[in-house]
Amino acid sequence: MQNRHILALHGFLGRGRDWAKIQTLTPRHQWITPELFHPSSPIGDIDLASFNVLADRIISFIPQNTQPIFVGYSLGARVGLYLLERHPDRFKKFIFLSAHPGLSSDADKQLRRLNDLEWKEKLATLSWADFWNEWNSQAVFKRDNDRELMRDARDVDPKKLALGLTALSLASQENKDAVLAQHADKVIWAVGDQDQKFTSFAEDLKRKKILPGYERIFNSGHRVLFDQPSAVADLIDSIS
Numbered sequence: 001m002q003n004r005h006i007l008a009l010h011g012f013l014g015r016g017r018d019w020a021k022i023q024t025l026t027p028r029h030q031w032i033t034p035e036l037f038h039p040s041s042p043i044g045d046i047d048l049a050s051f052n053v054l055a056d057r058i059i060s061f062i063p064q065n066t067q068p069i070f071v072g073y074s075l076g077a078r079v080g081l082y083l084l085e086r087h088p089d090r091f092k093k094f095i096f097l098s099a100h101p102g103l104s105s106d107a108d109k110q111l112r113r114l115n116d117l118e119w120k121e122k123l124a125t126l127s128w129a130d131f132w133n134e135w136n137s138q139a140v141f142k143r144d145n146d147r148e149l150m151r152d153a154r155d156v157d158p159k160k161l162a163l164g165l166t167a168l169s170l171a172s173q174e175n176k177d178a179v180l181a182q183h184a185d186k187v188i189w190a191v192g193d194q195d196q197k198f199t200s201f202a203e204d205l206k207r208k209k210i211l212p213g214y215e216r217i218f219n220s221g222h223r224v225l226f227d228q229p230s231a232v233a234d235l236i237d238s239i240s
Helices: 016-025 051-059 075-086 106-125 128-136 158-164 177-182 196-207 229-237
Strands: 005-009 030-032 069-073 093-097 187-192 215-217
Touching: 005 016, 005 075, 016 229, 051 075, 069 075, 069 229, 075 093, 075 177, 093 229, 106 128, 106 158, 187 196, 187 229, 215 229
Parallel strands: 005 030, 005 069, 069 093, 093 187, 187 215
Antiparallel strands: none
């Protein structure tokens, strides 16, 4: 496989360095790992006003005359759905890890919006340690093998995290089933086999023939990039 640039986006509360283990397993590639929530990013500040604005800003990080592979985890994957829609030809392939294609009903979006506003209030009122522990106690992370150590509060900007819970909320995301169906040949959709909720989303995409199938990452929960970095590296190396 030829050397390529990899543009990778982390999840909520994440950092660009979350990809470090996978980077060491793919040494031939050049990685671009923007920071969405860090107080300062060596690549440059990023506007989190909306998914569309963010997607267009991310594109500016790609070197001229290159066609990178996109890899996104959770929130980063949801941002990647907008890159797939707005800039599909700028990328060789899109790898979506633990991704949500988007809610369809207004009622579900309203419930999610209220839930994220509750998290925003907790972010503003709880200590960093208490917020971190509550976030990580959610059911979606229960089957993860790799329990993350608490990050230093200095690694995140509370104002940016608040935007992550509002402007980049699942409630603000458009459903991207049609986009995925249009560009299915460019998509690798992957979920941890222990992540029942997101496996059901993947099964639904397959059942509705939006995607021909998906990759099941064995012995992994939601955080596949931490649980099974070698499996993610294999997905990247499978792209010719």
